[in-house]
Amino acid sequence: MEATHGWATTDEGAVAEARTGNPEAFRVLVERHSRSVYRLVYRMTQNEHDAEDLVQETFLKACRQLHRFDGRASFGTWLYRIAANCATDLLRARQSRAQKQVAFHAETEENPMEQMPSHAPSPERLSLSSEIGRLLGPAMSQLSAQERAAFVLRHYEGCSIEEIGQALKVRPNAAKHSIFRAVQKLRRALEPKLGVTAGSSL
Amino acid sequence: MTHLTEDQLTLLYYGEAGDVEASHAAACEPCRARLASLAQFMDAVRSVPVSDPRAEWQQRLWPAIAPQVAEALGRRRSGWSRLWLLGPGLAAALAVVFFSGMYLQNRIDRSHPEAFSPKSRERVLLITMGDHLDRSQIVLAELANAPESGKTDISSEQQLASRLIGENRLLRQTAQYSGDASDAALLDQLERVLLDIAHSPTQVSSGELKDLQDRIESQGLLFKVRIVGAADRQKGLKL
Numbered sequence: 001m002e003a004t005h006g007w008a009t010t011d012e013g014a015v016a017e018a019r020t021g022n023p024e025a026f027r028v029l030v031e032r033h034s035r036s037v038y039r040l041v042y043r044m045t046q047n048e049h050d051a052e053d054l055v056q057e058t059f060l061k062a063c064r065q066l067h068r069f070d071g072r073a074s075f076g077t078w079l080y081r082i083a084a085n086c087a088t089d090l091l092r093a094r095q096s097r098a099q100k101q102v103a104f105h106a107e108t109e110e111n112p113m114e115q116m117p118s119h120a121p122s123p124e125r126l127s128l129s130s131e132i133g134r135l136l137g138p139a140m141s142q143l144s145a146q147e148r149a150a151f152v153l154r155h156y157e158g159c160s161i162e163e164i165g166q167a168l169k170v171r172p173n174a175a176k177h178s179i180f181r182a183v184q185k186l187r188r189a190l191e192p193k194l195g196v197t198a199g200s201s202l
Numbered sequence: 203m204t205h206l207t208e209d210q211l212t213l214l215y216y217g218e219a220g221d222v223e224a225s226h227a228a229a230c231e232p233c234r235a236r237l238a239s240l241a242q243f244m245d246a247v248r249s250v251p252v253s254d255p256r257a258e259w260q261q262r263l264w265p266a267i268a269p270q271v272a273e274a275l276g277r278r279r280s281g282w283s284r285l286w287l288l289g290p291g292l293a294a295a296l297a298v299v300f301f302s303g304m305y306l307q308n309r310i311d312r313s314h315p316e317a318f319s320p321k322s323r324e325r326v327l328l329i330t331m332g333d334h335l336d337r338s339q340i341v342l343a344e345l346a347n348a349p350e351s352g353k354t355d356i357s358s359e360q361q362l363a364s365r366l367i368g369e370n371r372l373l374r375q376t377a378q379y380s381g382d383a384s385d386a387a388l389l390d391q392l393e394r395v396l397l398d399i400a401h402s403p404t405q406v407s408s409g410e411l412k413d414l415q416d417r418i419e420s421q422g423l424l425f426k427v428r429i430v431g432a433a434d435r436q437k438g439l440k441l
């Protein structure tokens with residue numbers, strides 16, 4: 001149905017139409033981008049319920065800030081920035097709550113990775129990727145909110161370090177180091193369980 | 203010779219390393235092997251699929267947000283377009299009202315009673331006041347409803363607030379001059395908040411945004427501006 005409107009063919013057209021107050025134009029943008037936004041926030045939170053809430057929050061924020069979209073980045077990139085920041089805020093809030101609890105139960109705290117089965121099935125029987133799929137969630141939970149955001153934007157969305165710095169409102173160097181720490185943590189957490197040599201001890 | 207660090211290998215993997223790292227990796231067998239092992243791991247992490255969102259959630263998404271989207275887009279459209287169109291005309295009308303009241307009341311009213319009759323002046327004043335409050339209300343509501351995030355860019359609200367300050371001052375003086383104490387008090391309260399908005403940094407932190415929002419909500423300012431604005435315009439149009 002939206003194909004009958006000229007403005008619906010490009011994101012820029014739909015944004016311009018939405019700015020005149022037409023919600024149908026914004027609906028086109030939601031339908032076009034909701035799944036990729038969902039993938040992004042799912043990768044950051046590793047949780048279906050959080051991801052669903054964050055997609056909703058992202059689009060509401062985007063429509064309230066639509067007048068601030070200046071077209072320098074594509075609409076999709078702009079949307080990803082909002083989504084990454086929404087997810088970062090959620091993770092930060094949750095991590096600071098968790099830290100308070102951890103501080104309280106400091107003696108009984110256990111490393112979440114140690115609660116995972118350490119007898120990983122042999123790599124011959126399971127492909128590396130399906131095995132990682134099972135272990136990635138717990139491994140990601142060891143990353144800080146900013147590390148997760150920077151890593152997901154770099155690794156899955158192909159954003160440059162420069163773009164990630166802009167998106168997360170940090171200097172490129174800080175974005176770069178967040179990615180480094182994310183890669184280090186993920187390798188330390190996952191490679192021993194996968195029977196892969198880290199190959200980084202040189 | 204110093205081998206590449208894991209971080210340098212990571213940059214190489216992402217194609218963001220410099221020439222030095224690239225030529226080292228090209229020449230050094232151990233580093234190439236480490237890069238290959240990193241790449242194998244990273245590619246495997248990338249290949250982990252995310253299952254599609256639940257179909258029923260996808261169907262519910264738009265109906266769930268549509269009312270808020272329509273409200274946000276509609277408010278901005280009616281608000282902004284009126285704002286840009288009426289701005290200059292209102293200021294001119296206001297200046298006429300103000301100066302006619304201040305300086306010309308006795309002289310012109312006697313020679314041209316129909317031109318600046320008290321009734322027509324009151325009508326222009328009420329409509330001007332109604333529109334001024336309506337436009338102020340839009341700026342205040344924008345900020346009051348701004349979602350909280352690390353930094354919020356309020357530059358567009360600031361530009362509008364700056365434009366409204368001059369008009370507000372004239373209206374306040376007019377209200378004081380004509381002895382309308384309640385309008386004068388409301389405009390005085392509004393002027394202080396408009397000044398706060400105009401003088402805030404362009405990018406406000408969530409704490410600064412919260413302060414502004416508290417000032418906007420304090421003593422029911424937003425509510426009063428909305429109610430008095432609508433009432434004044436109604437009265438003005440009936441005169």
Ligand SMILES: [Zn+2]
Pocket residue numbers: 204205206226230231232233234
């Ligand atoms: Zn080397």
